[in-house]
Amino acid sequence: MDTTTDEQRFTRVYRETYAAVEAYVRRRIHPDRARDVVAEVFLVAWRRFDEAPVADALPWLYGVARRTLANVHRADQRHAGLTQVLAAQPGRDVDDHAGAVADRLHLAEAFDGLSESDQEVLRLALWEELAPKDAARVLGCTSATFQVRLHRARRRLRRRVASTGEAEAPSRGTRANMLPETTGSGRDA
Incomplete structure (x- = not known):
């Protein structure tokens, strides 16, 4: 694997497909999170670039984006489930022990x-x-x-x-x- 050639090829693919991949992701996730997901897509693409087709990489990148989005959605579901579990936990009041500590220090001094x-x-x-x-x-x-x-x-x-x-x-x-x-x-x- 020739890294200079791969870097040049990846840079070319990145420039040609970034807008399309970003649009694909934006249609499937909140726009505030789209850039992070697109960055993750291209990170995965760089790591697995030897699997990318030489001629037309866009469909392959859509596949990477689809799997990345699936991971994000699963993480969101886990987060929401955990939030529900935590919200269902009975609340605990925490007593302020400062007064008791001050009393004990005062008693110890006496x-x-x-x-x-x-x-x-x-x-x-x-x-x-x-x-x-x-x-x-x-x-x-x-x-x-x-x-x-x-x-x-x-x-x-x-x-x-x-x-x-x-x-x-x-x-x-x-x-x-x-x-x-x-x-x-x-x-x-």
């Missing part, structure tokens, strides 16, 4: 301002979810002493949360709302 002993009491009750007798054993004190320490640590945390700019307790679901006044088992905390 927690970090507590003494290490208050932090440890709260960690044992809230994070480790230990019962008061078990948490007391960890700290080496009685259950009653642990419950008093827990009550005081919660109160100090609430004060710190309020004093660092929050007029109200953080939103529901944050750790500050998991600080009940009762001093039952650590599971209540």
Whole structure:
């Protein structure tokens, strides 16, 4: 295959048939998409130019255009089907978590301002979810002493949360709302 001769022949065929191929495509697809399809037709034609008849390439190019248009129509149908499937999906509301994140950061800042002993009491009750007798054993004190320490640590945390700019307790679901006044088992905390 002599590329210079093929390039010259393709250039000649392109110039002679472009308008006819474009008209063929425009009659079968929206005019806004016609140029892209015609470009695809001539790309396929260049790749398979050795199959093109030497004498009259226009009918062969119409065949290439017909198959290219069929591919475009199939892609459009797949797109439309997918659009219908997606439209039929139930809508999901996405909650804005910015407030909860800000509340948690505010609570973390207040927690970090507590003494290490208050932090440890709260960690044992809230994070480790230990019962008061078990948490007391960890700290080496009685259950009653642990419950008093827990009550005081919660109160100090609430004060710190309020004093660092929050007029109200953080939103529901944050750790500050998991600080009940009762001093039952650590599971209540």
